[in-house]
Amino acid sequence: MASGAPQESSQRASGAEETQGFLDTFLQDFPAPPSPESPLPWKAPGVALSQEEVLGELTELALSFLGSRSAPPVLASALAHAAISQLLQMDLSEFRKPPGHKEEEEEGDEEEDKAPVTLLDAEGLARSFFTQLWDVCNRWQKEAPSPASTLQRQWLVSIHAVRNTRRKMEDRHVSLPAFNQLFGLSDPVDRAYFAVFDGHGGVDAAKFAAMHMHTNAARQPGLPLDPAGTLREAFRLTDEMFLRKAKRERLQSGTTGVCALIAGSTLHVAWLGDSQVILVQQGQVVKLMEPHRPERQDERERIEALGGFVSHMDCWRVNGTLAVSRAIGDIFQKPYVSGEADAASRELTSLEDYLLLACDGFFDFVPPQEVAGLVQSHLARQQGCGLHVAEELVAAARERGSRDNITVLVVFLRDPRDLLEDRLQEVRDSPSDLLEPETSTAQRS
Structure with a gap:
């Protein structure tokens, strides 16, 4: 422990240098805020945004832009939060679309849809938002706050996503190790958020969920006391938000x-x-969840009680269409396809190896019990480097016949070099009688 303080101090100094270097470069490239006539360095998020969509859409806009300029992730999160906070203190009515905008006219005839929807000009918001971001960078160049460059814990995350043989890539993923910095959470609990979304019938729903799930979670007052319940509520809110967007824009995904x-x-x-998440602990897979599929008895009973049906057409499907029984969106399959999520919690003991989140394009071809062996083989070949392990896992799914979009996200909870050494030590310590033929036969069965 005695060596921790100098190392921590060194990390802070390095982070401060990275922060200063990025801010200097940013202000060299943008020496003044944009004029009303000058082009913006980013694309507006669509034509119009509802007021409830502003936080998620602009957060994504800022993170994507800052990431493209190689901003350190913690700094990017802190800058995005500061700029959005300034923007949201403004009177946004100046960006309101005039009554009769075509997206408002496309609202349905149901009574609940008759209340006018406040839509804001996305391009005007994007321009004003860049001015706020420039202002924050200008102030922080002179004196950046310390949380802008440090994390309590360093995360190693390996991510790989491929379109595969599908015509379009409909998966999206999220990795936010600086969750607290992104949302200005100042309590002592360190938080990191990771997600995988597997779209169908188009990418709109997956893209929307990847922008708004974490912002909806961060805005819930119950986050500190009931994180699992907060995530469940965030799924519900995100589904409701997307259904409103789907009605306005006639989306079916x-x-x-x-x-x-x-x-x-x-x-x-x-x-x-x-889509699934598994935990690997000391080389063994720990089951955390049960996926929602129509063939599950409880899901079938729920669907049939609502007046729907489950049938087999190359696989089990809801009302002869969808192969999943719960999802965000799917406006024409509600309520049979439910937007109510399940959630679970587990205390970590420091013996856990890693988390793996992936879509069905992976798990339909690589069973969870085979993941640990594939990861261990990769670490052995790469001498304990886990940075590209997701690529090998995706390749394994493709080699086994997956033609779907594939996304794999691995979050290491221990240093992969330590995981490799632990397994090698187990092999060295294993008695030779474990290799007797009858034992090997039993293992194969």
Whole structure:
């Protein structure tokens, strides 16, 4: 422990240098805020945004832009939060679309849809938002706050996503190790958030969920006391928000999703549909969840009680269409396809190896019990480097016949070099009689 203080001090100094270097470069490239006539360095998020969509859409806009300029993730999160906070203190009515905008006219005839929807000009918001971001960078260049460059815990995350043989990529994923910095949470609980969304019928629902799930969770007052319940509520709110957007814009897509929030020493997971998360502890897979599929007895009973049906057409489907029984979106399959998520929590003991989140394009071809062996083989070949392990896992699914979009996200909870050494030590310590033929036969069966 005695060496921790100098190392921590060195990390802070390095983070401060990175912060200053990024801010200097940013202000060299943008020496003044944009004029009303000058082009913006980013694309507006669509034509119009509802007021409830502003936080998620602009957060994503800022993180994508800052990430493209190689901003350190913690700094990018802190800058995004500061700029959005300034924008949201403004009177946004100046960006309101005039009555009769075509997206408002496309509202349905149901009574609940007759209340006018406040839509804001996305391009005007994007321009004003860049001015706020420039202002924050200008002030922080002179004196940046310390949380802008430090994390309580360093995370190693390996992510790989491929379109595969599908015509379009409909998966989306989220990795937010700086969750607290992104939302200005100042309590002592360190938080990191990870998610995978697997869209169907288009990418709109997956893209929307990847922008709004975590912002909806962060805005819930119950986050500190009931994180699992908060994630479940965030799924519900995100589904409701997307259904309103789907009615306005005539969207029919949907998405499954799985997310993990690590808050202090506790893991919280929530899910809809058949995207999954597994935990590997000391080389053994720990089951955290049961995916929502129509063939599950409880799901079939729920669907049939609502007047729907489950039938087999190359696989089990809801009302002869969808192969998942819960999802965000799928406006024409509600309520049979439910937007109510399940959630679970588990205390972490420091013996856990890693989390793996993935869509069905992976798990339909690589069973959870085979994951640990694949990861261990990769670490052995790469001498304990886990940075590209997700690529090998995706390749394994493709080699076994997956043609779907595939997304794999691995969050290491221990140093992968330590995981490799532990397994090698187990092999060295194993008695030779474990290799007798009858034992090997039993293992194969």
